[in-house]
Amino acid sequence: MSDHHLENFQTWAVIAVLQGTPLEEVAIKARVSEETLKHWLKALTEEAQHHLAADNLALELPVRDLAHALDNIGAYVFIKDLNGCYTYANRLVRELFSKNLIDIIGHTDHDFFSQDTVNDIEQHDQQVLREGITIRAEEHLRPVDGHELRIYWTVKIPLFDESGHIRGLCGISTDITERKQMEQALRDNQALLSTVLDNIGACVYMKAPDGRYLYANAAMAALLNRRPEQLIGRVDSDLFPQNTADHFAKLDQLAFTSQQKVAGMETFQLHHHEPLYYWSVKVPLQRDNGDMYALLGMSTDITERKRLEDELLRLATTDELTHLYNRRHFLTLSEQTLNRSRRYHEPLALLMCDIDFFKHINDTFGHAMGDLVLQQVAEIIKNTLRDTDIAGRIGGEEFAILLVQTRMEHAQEVAERLKTNIANSEIYLDDGHKVPLTISIGVATPVYPMETLATLLQHADQALYAAKRLGRNRVHLATEV
Known part of the structure; x- marks a missing residue:
């Protein structure tokens, strides 16, 4: 077996034999006879023992332990050579491809992933192999025999030989598909909630116990002729006349002290306009330990209804x-x-x-x-x-x-x-x-x-x-x- 052949197959061959793959299968994959493979493994073992003895070290080669650890690490671990061919794949990778290690070694991603997703993998691989840098990125992959697109967070690092030349890469991928789906569902729910709150026809807001606004919907912002984000961190005295802010604080404080939902009419004026009348419902929000961390308020404009009631009362009296x-x-x-x-x-x-x-x-x-x-x-x-x-x-x-x-x-x-x-x-x-x-x-x-x-x-x-x-x-x- 030539030195070049040994360099290409030394990693996977040792691991494959240690994991119990028959020598005959490893030899066929390596395109050598079984006797040649045995001779090569013996020579490799003797060389390792020689180096250990020369260094006076009483150590055992931890390949078996390393293989066991990588198979139970909970992530997809693989090694590729300069041509993008697999030279190692741990248990999760083998299960993903539904193949034994010997059927993975020497193959590229084109043999395992659909062509519409393999390009991203190759671009990342080439960047690592060409520039010698570590990259961290999402990869969207679909197995050739599957329909479900999976999302992986992948870290790829270059591997160097004794001369400092890049000889391949090692990759560690974590399946984040469910997390991404949950994040998207959360974003969708937030978008839906924002749409509902911005079109509910009432001012909806959250305040911290010190009165600072934590949230304000579009109606609340429009009332003050501002954008919603401009209200965050402000208090009522920054936005309303002081007497109005004091009026609002009474109902806020009642909700916090009573630790119950409160409701009442709040009246105020803006920019010397006619009085505005709002019916406000305020609910204190509690953590599991009972601490009040915010106030949720919903104030509905009842100005027209109040004026109509006043007019009806005037007509009646x-x-x-x-x-x-x-x-x-x-x-x-x-x-x-x-x-x-x-x-x-x-x-x-x-x-x-x-x-x-x-x-x-x-x-x-x-x-x-x-x-x-x-x-x-x-x-x-x-x-x-x-x-x-x-x-x-x-x-x-x-x-x-x-x-x-x-x-x-x-x-x-x-x-x-x-x-x-x-x-x-x-x-x-x-x-x-x-x-x-x-x-x-x-x-x-x-x-x-x-x-x-x-x-x-x-x-x-x-x-x-x-x-x-x-x-x-x-x-x-x-x-x-």
Whole structure:
């Protein structure tokens, strides 16, 4: 056997014989006789023993242990010569190819992998063999007799002879197909989740316990006219006015301290616009040890619904023409106020007002002028009263006013001022003539504890009718009836 032949086959032949491959098969593969192979192995063993003896070393050649270790390493280990032919393959490689070692030695990757995937292998091999460098890369491979594409993370290192010349390469490959599939599935799930969260129609976000944003979806970023990544690491005071940030912090803190889901309406303004109303649900996130590590929030814009509710409430409680309370709501508020005043022994006064000769105004100047008169009187009432007082239109031209925490003498002063303001108001026809406008007012205060809203209204009505009998455009007190 020539030196060149020995160099090509020395590695695999020794391992093959040590692993139990019949000498006859190894000899056929090496294209030598069995006797020649035995002679060569004997010479190789004697040479090894000679070198060991010369170095005075009491060592055994660990080839068998090395082969056993490589067969159980959990990775695909192989050696190739300069032509890309296999000179060694461990157990996983042999199982992948479904062949014995003797049927692998001397063959190239073209014999084991599909042609559409073998080019990447050859490029990496040539880079190692040509440049003498170690490379680490993914390789996508499909066996010639299989359909499944597998992904391997491969490290290939050059092998050198005693003269420093590259004589081959050693490769170690790890099958990462399942890991890559899991990573892709995770990316797909993340993309799906991001798509859902960005199109959910609500602001979705995560905050750390110190208030820093850990995540914000597209809706949250659009609300602040920023990109989602620009919110990460920020706190509410960086993004909203301080009073708004303090408002948000209350619900955040409640979720953390209660360790339960909380919900509530959050109101704020941006850039001097109209108030925005959001319904927020906030859930604390816990680790297995119970530590709170984040807050998951979802805030839905309910501004239009809130405005619609407010409008419906206004329509249900307000007189459409004068924008004072309608009769039903005025009576409801008056009942509540009377009960509170009775409980706390607070003074209270009721004014019943009626526009003088309103039918004459309607009949003479038309209903449009009548509506204008009603609006004028309502506006004067609102401008004359305090914010805490309650005023309503309870009939065609009849108004009622509840003065809270007001005694009779002060109520009389308010009524006189109101009467004067209305008499001094100016409403003109198109031809320049002034429309005469006066009002009659009856004033009553409750007598506790027997007074009810019904009797109080009755007393104020009686005072009003007395004012009309006495010539109108006057204030009359129920104590004078």
